[in-house]
Amino acid sequence: xxxxHGAAPPPRAxxxxxxxxxxxxxxxxxxxxxxxxxxxxxxxxxLRARQAELAADLAALLAGPGSDDDATAAAAAQIVxxxxxxxxxxxxxxxxxxxxxAAAREAGxxxxxxxxxxxxxxxxxxxxxxxxxxQPGQPRPARPPLVQxxQxxQxxQxxxxxxxxxxxxxxxxxxxxSLGAARRPARPPAPPPRLAFRxxxxxxxxxxxxxxxxxxxxxxxxxxxxxxAWDAALLRRLGFEPLEAEPSHRVAAAASPALLYLPCCPRAxxxxxxxxxxxxxxxxxxxxxxxxxxxxxxxxxxxxxxxGAGDxxxxxxxAAAALADACRGGRLVEVAAPDCAAxxxxxxxxxxxxxxxx
Numbered sequence: 401x402x403x404x405h406g407a408a409p410p411p412r413a414x415x416x417x418x419x420x421x422x423x424x425x426x427x428x429x430x431x432x433x434x435x436x437x438x439x440x441x442x443x444x445x446x447l448r449a450r451q452a453e454l455a456a457d458l459a460a461l462l463a464g465p466g467s468d469d470d471a472t473a474a475a476a477a478q479i480v481x482x483x484x485x486x487x488x489x490x491x492x493x494x495x496x497x498x499x500x501x502a503a504a505r506e507a508g509x510x511x512x513x514x515x516x517x518x519x520x521x522x523x524x525x526x527x528x529x530x531x532x533x534x535q536p537g538q539p540r541p542a543r544p545p546l547v548q549x550x551q552x553x554q555x556x557q558x559x560x561x562x563x564x565x566x567x568x569x570x571x572x573x574x575x576x577x578s579l580g581a582a583r584r585p586a587r588p589p590a591p592p593p594r595l596a597f598r599x600x601x602x603x604x605x606x607x608x609x610x611x612x613x614x615x616x617x618x619x620x621x622x623x624x625x626x627x628x629a630w631d632a633a634l635l636r637r638l639g640f641e642p643l644e645a646e647p648s649h650r651v652a653a654a655a656s657p658a659l660l661y662l663p664c665c666p667r668a669x670x671x672x673x674x675x676x677x678x679x680x681x682x683x684x685x686x687x688x689x690x691x692x693x694x695x696x697x698x699x700x701x702x703x704x705x706x707x708g709a710g711d712x713x714x715x716x717x718x719a720a721a722a723l724a725d726a727c728r729g730g731r732l733v734e735v736a737a738p739d740c741a742a743x744x745x746x747x748x749x750x751x752x753x754x755x756x757x758x
Contacts, residue, residue, distance in 0.1 A: 446490065447486055447487060447490040447491075447492055447740070447741045448741045450483075450486040451483055451486065451599060451600050451603070451741040452596055454479050454482055454486075454599060455595050455596035455599050457479055458476060458479050458579070458595065458599055459595055461475055461476060461479070462476075462579070462580075462583050469583075469629070469630050469633065470633060472583075472630070473630060473633040473634045473637060474637060476579065476634050477634055477637040477638055479599070480599065480602050480603055480606060480634075480638060481606065481638075483599055483600065483602070483603030483606075484603040484604075484606040484607040484610070486603075487600075487603055487607050487740055487741070488607050488611060490740075491738075492738040492739070492740045492741065493607065493611075493738075493740070495737065495738040496737050496738055496740060497612075499736065499737040499738070499748075499749050500565060500737075500749055502735045502749075503563070503685075503733050503734075503735040503749040503750070503751050504562075504563040504564070504565060506733045506735065506751075507562075507563045507733045507751040507752070507753055508562040563657070563685070563751055564657075565612055565613070565685075566614065566615055567615065567656065567657055568613050568615065568616070568656075568657045568658060568659050568685070569615060569616060569617045569656035569657065569658065570618070570620075570621075570651065570656065570657075570658035570659070571608070571609065571616055571620035571621070571658065571659045571660075571661065572620065572621045572622075572623075572647060572651045572658065572659075572660050572661070573605050573620060573621070573622040573623075573640070573660075573661045573663070574622075574623055574624070574660070574662055574665055574669065574673075575624055575662055575663050575664040575665040575669075576598065576601055576602060576605070576624050576627070576663060576664075577594075577598045577601075577624055577626060577627075577664065578598075578624060578626040578627050578628060578631050579595070579598055579599070579602070579631060579634065580627070580628050580629075580630035580631045580634070581626060581628075583630060596741075597664075597742060597743065600740060600741045600742030600743075601663040601664070601742045601743070602638070603742070604661075604663075604740050604742045605620070605622075605640070605661055605663075606638050606639070608659070608661065608687075609639060609640075610639075613659060617656075618641065619639055619640055619641040620639070620640050620641065621640070621641050621642075621643050621647060622635050622640045622641065622642055622643065623642070623643040623645075623646055623647055625646070627642065648676070649672050649673045649675075649676035649677070650676045650677055651673065651676075651677065651684070656683070657683045657684070657685065658683065658684055658685070659684075659685045659686075659687065660673065660684060660685065660686050660687070660688075661686075661687045661688065662686060662687070662688030662689070663688060663742065663743060664743075665689075667694050667697070667723065670688070670689075670691070670694060670723065671720065671721070671722035671723050674691075674722045674723065674725070674726040675721075675722035678722070678725065678726075681726065681731070681752035682731075682751075682752045682753060682754040682755070684752065685749065685750065685751055686749075686750040687737070687747070687748075687749055687750070688747065688748075688750075689743070689745050689746065689747060689748075690734060690736070690746045690747070691726060691732065691734060691748070691750055692727055692734055693746055694723055695720070695723035695724050695726075695727045726752070729755075730753075731752045731753045731755060732750065732751075732752055733750065733751040733752065733753065734748045734749070734750050735748060735749045736748050737749050
């Protein structure tokens with residue numbers, strides 16, 4: 401907005417509109433830049449178009465005649481595999497890999513540099529400036545055995561604290577929904593967008609298992625209260641282990657890292673899982689809706705309801721407390737991730753730094 405010399409200042413409302421418009425333009429440019437960084441803008445649209453085609457094929461398969469559930473599950477598994485292949489070849493997958501790497505680096509908190517400094521230091525016989533105390537040409541004195549042992553122990557501890565996706569040994573998926581629900585005569589079929597999202601989520605879980613988590617000790621576990629026997633047959637064909645009962649919320653093993661994929665879960669369940677793993681969050685990775693946004697929403701609902709059950713699906717104030725605890729203290733690392741044509745909401749990779757003294 402340009403003003404002539406001596407002109408009266410514009411009203412406050414006009415300034416607010418200008419500021420709002422500038423903010424909106426900056427936000428649009430930032431969004432476009434993020435899309436381009438994820439791999440060329442149009443790639444995400446190509447993935448979504450392919451997933452829509454596959455969802456149409458899946459809907460036709462589930463609506464077709466016949467009672468050979470095993471054959472139908474086999475055909476559905478091929479559709480999911482095609483969705484995973486499309487994802488792996490898309491810019492969204494490159495963006496997800498970048499998000500996974502960025503989260504691991506940030507969770508490390510410079511520990512690799514600290515380990516290198518520890519390896520290079522302590523060479524001067526107890527002086528922190530050992531290289532400056534030696535005369536030119538004088539050989540570096542040998543480190544005492546106790547110093548070497550202490551540095552080796554420190555490096556081992558730092559390496560243990562760093563996050564390594566190749567070291568993940570367990571994967572659990574909660575909230576995939578039921579693709580087989582469309583075959584039940586008593587229930588209407590899922591709308592095409594919802595079916596496409598469920599297909600995308602299962603394709604993403606399959607791609608993660610095959611391309612990222614190659615060191616799993618067992619097939620990934622999957623549970624959803626709506627799943628039926630047909631869904632279980634489909635999951636087994638894709639390399640997952642269907643869980644008949646809701647698993648223990650303490651999903652992170654005590655000695656190895658674990659990944660929890662929460663594609664579509666209520667805030668109460670997310671809070672329960674975080675509360676059950678509060679003492680070992682540094683061994684847990686969560687891929688799903690932004691936890692910070694969930695915590696802010698939960699806190700807002702709780703405030704609006706004057707401390708009532710703002711849980712978005714049952715659970716009371718415990719979910720809000722667990723989400724708030726998991727997000728405070730500077731331990732949470734949250735890196736935005738591409739949607740991968742699977743969610744329709746803000747998705748992020750979550751890791752936690754080890755608590756001081758842990």
